[in-house]
Amino acid sequence: MSALNNGISDNHSYFELFGLSPQFNLDLAKLETNYRSIQSASHPDRFVTALLSEKLRSMQTATLANEAYQALKNPAHRAKYLLALQGIEVAAETNTAMPADFLMQQMEWREAIDDAKQSKNIDALDALLAEMQQEARSLQATLIDLIDVKKNLPLAVDATRKLIFIDKVCVDINKIIEHLDA
């Protein structure tokens, strides 16, 4: 995934880059502090008058830190990345098979979103967003259990795909709200 090579990025996971142990239940405050420390040391602003080789290295490291930070900060991306480290590709884009009850839930959400969109009901959309975020939180709790505690990776893959799906729907809802708001 990374276009970078050599040095820090070689054979180091995103977790190692930030000095954190690879787990789903991540200390987000520490992630943020360490991200800022790495940016403080590597950001191109620090190398405006430096050697060309150092400028390039700075660009690569700061880019990697941004990429890694985004991947770990977002729970769905973090779960996907943790599973990838175990050699499991979640591939949510191509594999959309979901358990029947979740499919039902999906259809209900989609219908509710469509209704709210048709009636230009921003409050209803906001309520749906809150509901999805609640669902996301409970999935995250499940993922802590499945990945960090039980190490049940096949079930973790299912939960991760649900979480990715919810993220996507939230983005869609936000787009609709933005559109209605304008």
Add this chain to the structure above:
Amino acid sequence: MALLQISEPGQSAAPHQHKLAVGIDLGTTNSLVATVRSGMSSVLIDDNGHALLPSVVRYLEDGYVEVGYEAQAAQSIDPANTIISAKRFMGRSLAEIDVSTQPYHFVETPSSSEKMVQIQTRSGVKSAVEISAEILKSLKKRAEKSLGGDLVGAVITVPAYFDEAQRQATKDAARLAGLNVLRLLNEPTAAAVAYGLDNGVEGTYVIYDLGGGTFDVSILKLSRGVFEVLSTNGDSALGGDDFDRRIFCWVLEQSNCKPLNVNDTRLILTKAREAKEWLTDHANAQITSVLSTGEVIDLTLSAKKFNELTQTLVVKTLNPTKKALRDAGLTINDIKGVVMVGGATRMPQIRLAVADFFKQTPLTNLDPDKLVALGAAIQANTLAGNKSDADLLLLDVIPLSLGLETMGGLVEKVIPRNSTLPIARAQEFTTFKDGQTAMSIHVLQGERELVTDCRSLAKFELRGIPPMVAGSARIRVTFTVDADGLLSVSAREMTTNIEANVVVKPSYGLSEEQILIMLQSSFVAAKTDKQARALAEAKVEATSLILAIEAALQQDSALLTPSESEAILASLTSLQSLSNGQDSHAIHQATEALNAVTETFAAKRMDASVSHALTGKDVAKLDL
């Protein structure tokens, strides 16, 4: 360029002299230049004590150019050659701007819809880049006179919502003005730095920046010297000018006068601006004027009427504000303060609308005209290496998403808006037909789904794809956006490793040749010996490299193996002896060789400083 000082070998290689660096706010209506002296940032004034330089350029006979107040004074008598608000034309084509109230002779050619706006003046055809360069030159001169020396470089601010083409145009203008651009900095981020440092605040702040021609809103998290932009939004064609135009239209309507000629148009626009400013502290403004036709205009505009006329403009700033909040995942309850930036935020209706939206009184304790320049000066000072405690760190974002055209005229987003810079993203594409050997890549910027609704940045072709069955070639396109917010793109066919590298020169930008021609023609001494120039430049480059490496070696030579150290020293010695000679080509090659041989060293130094940042331990010293 100032001569660099070279110390005795072995002694301190990095002389700690104060480097002259400035921050420039290149505004639509006014521009400013500021610097940091003895730890204090201040705006530099001209001989008449003015801090602001009106962003007005007048072309006179014999190639003479007036910039600022003189030019502004002539705008009603010589409107066609006196360019105001050139910033609105930066990176824009004729088709994209409203020419109805503009008095200029725009150059229209069959291809003018694909080119940046050009204006016919008595000194020839001028683009917005050249006009802006005149403003920058004037500020550069002011700074060099005031500071007593040549500038090492400048930080130039741009609206956060400027796209790639507008940023590139700004950088080109600086180059034409002979300025070394240390960084393009987003205006609201600059303002946040000035405000945040001055008031020592921490937390989440909104910067509401309504300038003469652009509107930006940025949300930043301020914490111990780190200014992290969470989201930004705006309208790069909305500003105080539009409020003037509303008054202008109202005047025409009220006075029932015939369509105005260009001189009268300028005259009434100026009156409109004065009325707008007057209404900031008064209930009524008198607009009186005698037109060239002899018609007399005598109207009273009440603040109430002015609010009515401009209500939709005020609302237009709130939509981007809502979007920025949404993108940051925040509500108004998370916002600790709203900092007002830009002269147009002096209008009471703006302050009221912002207070009403955020349910808090906006912060107006610092001069909204100067915040941006002051913040840029602080950043310039840090970038030039003057500040020893490197506490200040700005993490900025890309304002608009970047994407590629896919089948059916759709845009596939590759980098979403509000991603922290620098950023690199790769995306793989495949062929559509059997045996397809070429693929054209179309890079776009914007939020909409259709190609036609986004801004086209560049098109290039990747050729030499080996003929394969449709869908089996793998073309990986990598976007890299640097800390200036400027994009470069490379594409590679993964099975054959064929690579196409592209520097994105926006369709609306100037070509490299055009810039070179402009640069050459702007040198008074046209016969400057090219070779002498090349030699001088090569020597300056070599000297600064030697200094930087000596400093790096002094700090971190412990990181090197004996053979690495030997290789660097050998290259260094070779460059040192060559740089005393006269062969610019040889110096250049030796400089490149030295740069190349330090790659591992640079990598090791970066690793060491990152782990030092994380653990507080010095890896270099631990290894000993």
